[in-house]
Amino acid sequence: MTATTTAAPAVGIPVPVSERARNEKRLGWKLTAPAVIVMLAVTAYPMLNALWLSLFSYRLTDPAAREFIGLRNYGVVLSDALWWQTVVTTVIITVVTVAVELVIGFAFAMVMHRVVFGRKVVRTSILIPYGIITVVSAFAWKYAFALDSGFVNNWFGLGDFAWFGERWSSIVVICMSEIWKTTPFMSLLLLAGLAQVPEVLQEAAAVDGATWRQRLTRVTLPNMKGAIMVAVLFRTLDAYRLFDNVFIMTAGAQKTETVSFLAYRQMISRTALGLGSAVSVLLFLSVVAIAAVFIKGFKVDLSSVRGR
Amino acid sequence: MSDRRKWTVAVAVVLVASATAACGGGEAGAPTLNWYINPDNGGQKELAAKCSAASNGAFRISTSVLPNDATSQREQLVRRLAAKDASIDLMSLDPPFIPEFAEAGFLRAFSDDEARELTAGALSGPVESGTWDGKLMGAPFWANTQLLWFRKSVAQAAGINPARDPVTWSQIIDLASAAGKTVEVQGNLYEGYMVLISALVSSAGGKILENPEAGKNVRPAIDSDAGRKAAEVIQKLGRSKAADPALSTTDEEAGRAAFQGARGGFMVNWAYIYGAAQEAVVAGTLDQAVVDDIGWARYPRVDAAMPSRPPLGGINLGIGAFGKHKDEALQAVRCITSLESQTQYMLKSKNPSARAAVYDNAEVRKVFPMADDLRASLDAGAPRPRTPYYTDVSTAVQRSFHPPASVDPNRAPAKAGKLIVDVLKDKVLL
Numbered sequence: 239m240t241a242t243t244t245a246a247p248a249v250g251i252p253v254p255v256s257e258r259a260r261n262e263k264r265l266g267w268k269l270t271a272p273a274v275i276v277m278l279a280v281t282a283y284p285m286l287n288a289l290w291l292s293l294f295s296y297r298l299t300d301p302a303a304r305e306f307i308g309l310r311n312y313g314v315v316l317s318d319a320l321w322w323q324t325v326v327t328t329v330i331i332t333v334v335t336v337a338v339e340l341v342i343g344f345a346f347a348m349v350m351h352r353v354v355f356g357r358k359v360v361r362t363s364i365l366i367p368y369g370i371i372t373v374v375s376a377f378a379w380k381y382a383f384a385l386d387s388g389f390v391n392n393w394f395g396l397g398d399f400a401w402f403g404e405r406w407s408s409i410v411v412i413c414m415s416e417i418w419k420t421t422p423f424m425s426l427l428l429l430a431g432l433a434q435v436p437e438v439l440q441e442a443a444a445v446d447g448a449t450w451r452q453r454l455t456r457v458t459l460p461n462m463k464g465a466i467m468v469a470v471l472f473r474t475l476d477a478y479r480l481f482d483n484v485f486i487m488t489a490g491a492q493k494t495e496t497v498s499f500l501a502y503r504q505m506i507s508r509t510a511l512g513l514g515s516a517v518s519v520l521l522f523l524s525v526v527a528i529a530a531v532f533i534k535g536f537k538v539d540l541s542s543v544r545g546r
Numbered sequence: 547m548s549d550r551r552k553w554t555v556a557v558a559v560v561l562v563a564s565a566t567a568a569c570g571g572g573e574a575g576a577p578t579l580n581w582y583i584n585p586d587n588g589g590q591k592e593l594a595a596k597c598s599a600a601s602n603g604a605f606r607i608s609t610s611v612l613p614n615d616a617t618s619q620r621e622q623l624v625r626r627l628a629a630k631d632a633s634i635d636l637m638s639l640d641p642p643f644i645p646e647f648a649e650a651g652f653l654r655a656f657s658d659d660e661a662r663e664l665t666a667g668a669l670s671g672p673v674e675s676g677t678w679d680g681k682l683m684g685a686p687f688w689a690n691t692q693l694l695w696f697r698k699s700v701a702q703a704a705g706i707n708p709a710r711d712p713v714t715w716s717q718i719i720d721l722a723s724a725a726g727k728t729v730e731v732q733g734n735l736y737e738g739y740m741v742l743i744s745a746l747v748s749s750a751g752g753k754i755l756e757n758p759e760a761g762k763n764v765r766p767a768i769d770s771d772a773g774r775k776a777a778e779v780i781q782k783l784g785r786s787k788a789a790d791p792a793l794s795t796t797d798e799e800a801g802r803a804a805f806q807g808a809r810g811g812f813m814v815n816w817a818y819i820y821g822a823a824q825e826a827v828v829a830g831t832l833d834q835a836v837v838d839d840i841g842w843a844r845y846p847r848v849d850a851a852m853p854s855r856p857p858l859g860g861i862n863l864g865i866g867a868f869g870k871h872k873d874e875a876l877q878a879v880r881c882i883t884s885l886e887s888q889t890q891y892m893l894k895s896k897n898p899s900a901r902a903a904v905y906d907n908a909e910v911r912k913v914f915p916m917a918d919d920l921r922a923s924l925d926a927g928a929p930r931p932r933t934p935y936y937t938d939v940s941t942a943v944q945r946s947f948h949p950p951a952s953v954d955p956n957r958a959p960a961k962a963g964k965l966i967v968d969v970l971k972d973k974v975l976l
Contacts (some may be wrong), residue, residue, distance in 0.1 A: 295972050298628045299650040299934070303762075311972075318975045385792040386803050398791035403949070491735035491794065491948065500975065506621055508938060508976060509628070517975070 285522070291515040298509035311516035321500065321517070325524075328496045331409060332477040335416045339473060340466075342417070343424030350425065351432045368422035376486035379415035405492045412483045412494060420476065424469050431465020432458070467538040474532070475525055497521045577871045579607045579878055581636040584619055584861060587825075589895030590638065596890070597881035605874040607636070615797075616640040616737045620937065627652040627866065634866035635875045636882075639684050641675035641862055641929065642936045648678040649761075649934040654865040654872055655681040664883060669921075672900040675929050676862040684862025685883050686900035688891060691845075691923040692745070692814050692857050693916065694718075698841045700727050700811040708843035712853070715746075715779045715846045718812045722788035727811025729783055730801035733793040733950045740930065740940040741857045742814070743947055746776035748855035748928035750848040754943060755966075758933040762970045766963035768943065773959030775848050777947065784951030788812075794949035806836055814845060816859065817920055821896025821913070842916045844923060855928035860900060898924065941976050942966045 292311050296304040315321050346364050353360045367375065381387045383401040391399055401407045435458050443453045459466070481498045488494045490503065501521055505514025532538050583590040594607040612619040620643045626634055627647070639647065647653050656664060661682035665673045672686035696708055696718075704721040706713060722729045732738030747754055752772020756765040767773075783789055788811070790796050790804050798815055805813040806823060813819075823840060826832035845856035863883060865875045881887060888899040889907050896913075898920045904910055905917045914920065931939055946962035947953050968974040 299624060299646055314973060315975060320975045386800055400792040403792060403794045489735060504975060509624060
């Protein structure tokens with residue numbers, strides 16, 4: 239453990255700190271205190287409560303039978319094939335959607351960045367899907383692919399292929415809907431990154447005879463690595479918690495259940511507060527793990543994208 | 547800037563105004579009873595208005611619509627009742643959930659005298675399904691059952707008359723396959739699929755649970771010959787040409803649409819089908835010829851030698867245990883479930899009544915040419931298992947039998963039985 243290097247100022251090893259810096263730090267704490275208190279009340283308390291509940295066998299409709307069972311709920315969840323099936327489904331959806339969104343989102347960001355004519359129109363039309371409520375977009379996609387109301391099969395001559403009748407075709411539709419809906423978010427974050435790349439560098443590279451591709455891979459991408467990683471991180475965290483599309487389109491049938499849907503069913507449908515909380519805590523830990531891998535592993539600096 | 551400020555002020559005014567308007571609802575005087583209803587075509591709202599007026603100012607009933615499917619309706623009510631929501635005075639309850647609500651103390655039990663009064667003249671099925679532990683918890687309001695609906699032209703071409711000679715599942719699946727028509731059932735992963743499985747198991751002479759009243763210590767009975775026969779029917783349909791292409795996602799309405807379409811042949815579905823088809827004609831979305839072509843018969847048999855046990859459904863009225871106006875709520879229940887109200891409701895909503903006398907009403911018999919079949923079906927029906935853990939049992943069965951085309955008769959019933967036990971003992975996720 240080499241915690242000393244990073245934690246040095248905190249443990250009070252004498253580092254010369256000016257009066258002003260100390261005052262600024264104190265002011266910072268005062269300014270953020272209200273937000274911190276509110277966050278503790280609305281985030282930390284429910285999380286700790288979930289952690290506490292996960293140690294019980296407890297049903298909302300049978301409160302008398304509540305019983306402390308320690309970590310047994312976690313054992314049940316982690317040894318259950320259904321949990322691992324939902325994890326696999328979630329990972330597949332996350333990887334596919336984030337990868338596709340990154341590519342399309344980057345293309346959109348370039349368009350939004352470079353477009354000269356009709357800038358507002360282009361930017362607005364790219365962003366519209368993001369403004370649509372997820373449940374509404376999920377219904378729209380569901381109806382488009384459904385056999386009774388859909389037009390997709392007609393367009394592509396698929397006859398009565400039931401998209402939601404099989405696992406993989408259902409996941410394809412879920413992914414498409416998710417990609418359509420959130421690519422704009424990705425491109426917004428990437429646009430902020432693009433705007434950070436100094437124009438001078440581009441010009442210098444152009445003068446030196448760099449081709450378009452060389453400028454992209456040698457100048458643009460390296461200079462916006464931070465923005466890309468932040469965008470990917472945000473979208474990965476979001477995608478891993480995917481719920482709405484699955485809820486609307488398949489309700490978890492055909493093995494399309496995601497981890498958050500599993501938590502919802504244990505917690506809300508079955509009112510099994512103990513097991514449901516255990517699933518939720520594990521979901522939370524997975525999300526924390528993803529964030530940790532990005533931030534430590536890929537050295538993403540969250541403060542590097544100050545939209546300046 | 548001043549423009550933006552104007553907008554901000556305007557928005558703030560609207561918000562404050564709507565907030566105060568929302569608070570202004572509870573004036574002194576007659577209390578307002580909140581009745582949580584399942585969605586229908588406006589029939590319950592009509593009864594709410596009628597019974598408000600009939601109370602001579604003693605109370606006013608306002609309705610709040612619950613979600614579409616039974617499972618979500620229960621979810622919403624459980625969430626509110628677990629938090630002791632005092633605003634739930636009356637609720638329209640799907641009978642399978644009554645044991646759970648009763649055990650959890652969510653419902654005000656009717657006294658024996660009240661129960662006698664509210665169940666006088668009611669069919670036995672709805673009374674039984676509204677009773678838990680010897681107490682009436684939900685007053686019979688309307689009763690539902692499924693019939694076999696068929697297109698007369700298809701049956702005729704196949705040379706059968708299901709209305710006269712009882713048919714088996716195997717028979718109609720074969721006939722429909724040969725004729726290029728479908729047999730529509732509810733195959734989506736939801737409560738409707740449990741209705742199908744439960745009816746098939748009952749029709750084969752079996753049960754889902756051996757001792758449903760035992761709660762967590764229940765012994766499943768689905769891993770039996772009856773369970774396997776039920777699975778065989780589902781597998782046969784799922785793999786036949788008579789299956790709807792979207793069988794694994796079909797619910798009541800999707801099935802109805804397909805049945806009314808070009809490939810419609812047979813369908814098992816609730817009683818509202820006929821009324822809904824007539825309404826579609828009025829709305830101009832369906833040909834009268836299709837309605838004229840719709841025939842009905844008793845639910846198909848699993849075993850040719852054994853009469854079928856059709857599914858039972860419907861709605862019972864419960865009084866919230868935490869409401870502040872229970873006396874008024876009781877009066878409202880009396881009014882809503884009266885013979886007159888139930889007749890009015892059957893005519894308006896096209897849902898069958900829970901009272902026997904309604905089926906003898908001349909007007910009802912005109913609107914429901916199948917009135918006698920409905921009554922017979924209600925009397926012969928088998929309820930879904932009555933347990934406080936119904937949702938878990940139902941979900942476990944559904945998941946073990948889904949998707950319909952992949953059901954293995956040798957494995958699905960055993961799997962369901964094991965899953966029920968494991969889930970109730972908190973040994974697995976569901």
